[in-house]
Amino acid sequence: MAGEMQKWVLMATAQTPTNIAVIKYWGKRNEDLILAINDSISVTLDPAHLCTTTTVAVSPTFDQDRMWLNGKEISLLGGRYQNCLREIRSRATDLEDEKQGIKITKREWEKLHVHIASHNNFPTAAGLASSAAGFACLVFSLAKLMNVKEDQGALSAIARQGSGSACRSLYGGFVKWVMGKEENGSDSIAVQLADEKHWDDLVIVIAVVSSRQKETSSTSGMRDTVETSMLIQHRAKEVVPKRIVQMEDAIKKHDFAAFADLTCADSNQFHAVCLDTYPPIFYMNDTSHKIISCVEKWNRSAGTPQVAYTFDAGPNAVLIARNRKTAAELLQRLLFHFPPNSDTDLNSYVIGDKSILQDAG
């Protein structure tokens, strides 16, 4: 390491998109390693619209690891942050920064502390998968800083230990998280089903019903579900395995009718399972329900699905239109049914395409 008490700072920045599950992950079989009770499939969004940007810095003057999320300092004590930091640190390699004349060896990385500043350009903890973009970005930026030479798959497995859904955000396009069978999690990994160019007719519209932080985090919600719901066992063992096969097929064939039916049915079942939890969890609100009715009526009157809806653990709607023309009509319909400045005003719409992880230099 360059000289005693030198005042250098080394930084790395990354930007990572969020992903929205069309077949949902809900329930863990191992809380610490974050191993799911069923496979899930998601679409990664365009980071131009919904993304996390994280800058990580290291300096010999830092005396502890610290993190700021959206400008506020948060505690890194939780097991998830510690697990990610430990896994990345253990894979750090020798680094030489010629510009600043800094050399850091693998062993020195163990002792150096990091400062992390992260920002989500969309509501945090409101059911738009901030934990997915957040932990994927944390792992990616730390790996870049510490000269980690692992492939995307290994980084994805580390991100999974921060938040389950995060393992899918390391890939663009359509991604499957395979739950795996091993107790140590070695086969619980994300795989890309199709890249971001596949099926680029689809347009994703996000209707922000509320940007308030949810009352029940995904982590505690799914823990209560596994402990108290009988429906969840049926879902994980009987329903999801069949849907995964059908969804992969629909994606491969660009079969929008099948894609939409499966996406909507899976979102509805996930929320039914939440209601079957004790105490019951309500992630959707009246506006969410009105959006569902509006889309269902339209799809029925059109004779074939035009738009698919899915709601994560929050009231906000993710709407997937079959093409640009349908997306334009969807926006018109939303504006008509939920006019600005009314009780059910949707504060913003974001149109996103599928996309890939970006390295912000």
Ligand code: ADP
């Ligand atoms: P969401 O539906 O937004 O994913 P969760 O309940 O799953 O909500 O997770 C929210 C939690 O994820 C936050 O309380 C925070 O701990 C973590 N998180 C969110 N954004 C980031 C980020 N950019 N970097 C690190 N952690 C984050």
Ligand code: DP6
């Ligand atoms: C409804 O990945 O946020 O968004 O693993 O405890 O961090 P933890 O939970 P998280 O759960 C996501 C649940 C979901 C569905 C999904 O993304 O598959």
Ligand code: CO
């Ligand atoms: Co989450």
